[in-house]
Amino acid sequence: MIYVIAELTFRPGTLADVMEEAQTCIAETRKEDGCIAYDFFQSQTDQNQMVFVERWRDRAALDAHFKTPHLIAWRGALMPVTTHRSVDIIEAGEGAVERL
Numbered sequence: 001m002i003y004v005i006a007e008l009t010f011r012p013g014t015l016a017d018v019m020e021e022a023q024t025c026i027a028e029t030r031k032e033d034g035c036i037a038y039d040f041f042q043s044q045t046d047q048n049q050m051v052f053v054e055r056w057r058d059r060a061a062l063d064a065h066f067k068t069p070h071l072i073a074w075r076g077a078l079m080p081v082t083t084h085r086s087v088d089i090i091e092a093g094e095g096a097v098e099r100l
Contacts, residue, residue, distance in 0.1 A: 001036070001092040002062050004054035009084035012048055018081060022050070025074035029054075032068065034061020048083075062089070 010018050022040055029038045034057040043049035056062040065071060 002054075002056040002059055003090040003092060004052070004056070004062065004087065005090070006052040006054075006085070006087040007049060008052070008078065008082055008086075009046065009049045010078075010081045011083055014081040015042075015048055015050075018050070018078065021074060021077045025070050028068070028070040029065065032061070032065055034058065035065070059091070 019042075026038055026040065029035055036055040036057060038052070038054045040050050040052045043051060054062075056065070
C-alpha cells in the first residue's frame with residue numbers, strides 16, 4: 001500500500017477557491033482504480049494550509065493518478081496560489097519514503 005501526505009500552503013485569501021477546486025479533483029480521484037482513500041483537511045494552526053492524505057493500492061495506481069486530466073488541471077489551478085508544497089510518498093511495509 002502507498003500513502004501520500006501532502007501539505008500545501010496558499011496565498012492569503014485564496015483558500016475558498018482552492019477548496020472548490022479540490023472538491024472536483026477529489027471526487028474524480030476517488031473513482032480511480034487503486035484509490036483506497038483521498039481526503040483533505042484544513043490546518044488548525046494555519047488557515048492557509050491544507051493537508052491531503054491519500055492511500056493507494058500500489059505505485060502503479062498512484063503513477064496512473066499523476067497522469068489524469070483532473071489532477072493535471074488541479075495542479076495548474078494551484079500553481080499560481082501555492083506558497084509552499086511538501087509531499088511524502090510512503091510505501092507501507094518497505095520503510096521507503098520519497099519526498100517530492
